[in-house]
Amino acid sequence: MGLPFLPVRRRHQAKKELPTAAGLVLLLCFSLTLFACNGQRSTPERKPEASAATQPCLLFAGDSIMEGLGPVVAGMLPHTDNLKIVQAGVASTGLCRPDFYDWPTTMRTYMTTLHPKLVVICIGTNDDQSVSDVGKKYHFISPAWEQAYAHKVEELIDIIVQNGGTPIFVSPPIIGSKYLRPRIFAVREVIKQTCANRNVVFTDVWQTLADPTGNYQRFIVDSNRKKIALRTKDGTHVTQAGNTLLARAILPQIEQGLSR
Template identity: 25%
Template sequence: MRETSGELARGGVVVRTLLSAIALSLGLLMQPSAVVGAGQLTEEPYIKPLKRKEPYRLYVFGDSFAAELADGLRWALRDRKDVTVIKRTKAATGLVRDDVYDWMAVIREVLDKHEPQIVVIAMGGNDRQDMRVAGRRLERFSEPWRAEYLRRVDRLLSMLNESGAAVYWVGLPSVRSTQMTRDYRRFNAYFRQATRRYDMVFLDVEKLFAGEDGGYSAYGIALDGRMQRLRDGDGIHLTVAGSQKLGEFVARRIRADLRAAAAASRSAN
């Protein structure tokens, strides 16, 4: 698994220092992936180079948190002509209630019709509930529930892996409710475990929005170096400044992988 965590500087220092710290921390672990094969270390781009001159199709899938992420990614990548960000999100959905919204079917249809080269996923926040499987109720976070949930995540990642798309799974941030935060960390552990199996990128964003004590904070250092409100009044969602900070963090990793893809394409030619 390729994992990135975000931790931004906080405190009353000058704006230039803050911006430098933000740029440094956002840029950590953004290097191309190294693949070992036949006893030799070689560089292989995580994003496959395009064979035709056209923009990369970047799809964002998930719930309302993913919608905010998609808005932030569009903002962060607004000046790039080689990437098109497409938002395919639906609030109050996840992997538990596939009878309400079947993400497997939705994503499979997109893969078949549009062949995205880059996929960003953020979900899980609505999955803190029991699930029904073959008429049987599985209690939330019980061992049978956990096994079924991991199976669903694995099915999704297996399908994406077969598509050849570069996958970035964005973890859940801490929220105002301490119980929800504990549950979100549980989901992050599930996603981290699942992405590791396929050597996919898991982006840990909890520290990106953490307060001085490492826990939830509605305020933080925005991309302009100023202290701003980053979280909505519900203690869960993001403000515009928060979504831009999240989008920039994820975009930093994607830009690094795009540079590696471009370098590989030049070397091949």
């Protein structure tokens, strides 16, 4: 609100004194104007809330197992109001075929743009195949393949750690195919050993969906004798019920990682 308008006196006009009553009115208007202006200034401006850049981030990455598991885990996490959760599971991906999907490059982008505090990775169900390392190709599975694949896992760990994040690896769950089961188990063993060598958390859920004797099972029977599917028909992917069991198995490690 501006000051009351007063006509500009031209220089050639003689100066006249205002009548007393008019002067009092003018003084009152001027006082009211100052009061209004001061009232507007007295309201403090609110400080902006914490920016998205300072908001902690949790990243779920990996293959199609993580595609289904990540959202279920996120739904179980308490106190997520100030936590940015990013789902980055991509079906049919792994570490052996960067020509199909380049996880190191993708992870580097995530780390430098989102700066996640914790990265939960489930990968390996598509990695029972040849892998290239330092310009050489190694066929699955041999000691040379194991070493080359370990280098791929280490590369992912280095990218996360060097950019200020903490990795948590989750093993693939047991596989239904009798042909694939020992192959994926061998991949799991390399990831497990590499994590142990690098002092990285490895959460083993291979047996989480198995039966009491450790064998693959597609269904369980609940307390009401209702048959519940844990796995899809292909023997690899996991249903909502199965993902709930997997999520409960890995949730403590994730909560612990976020609390650090």
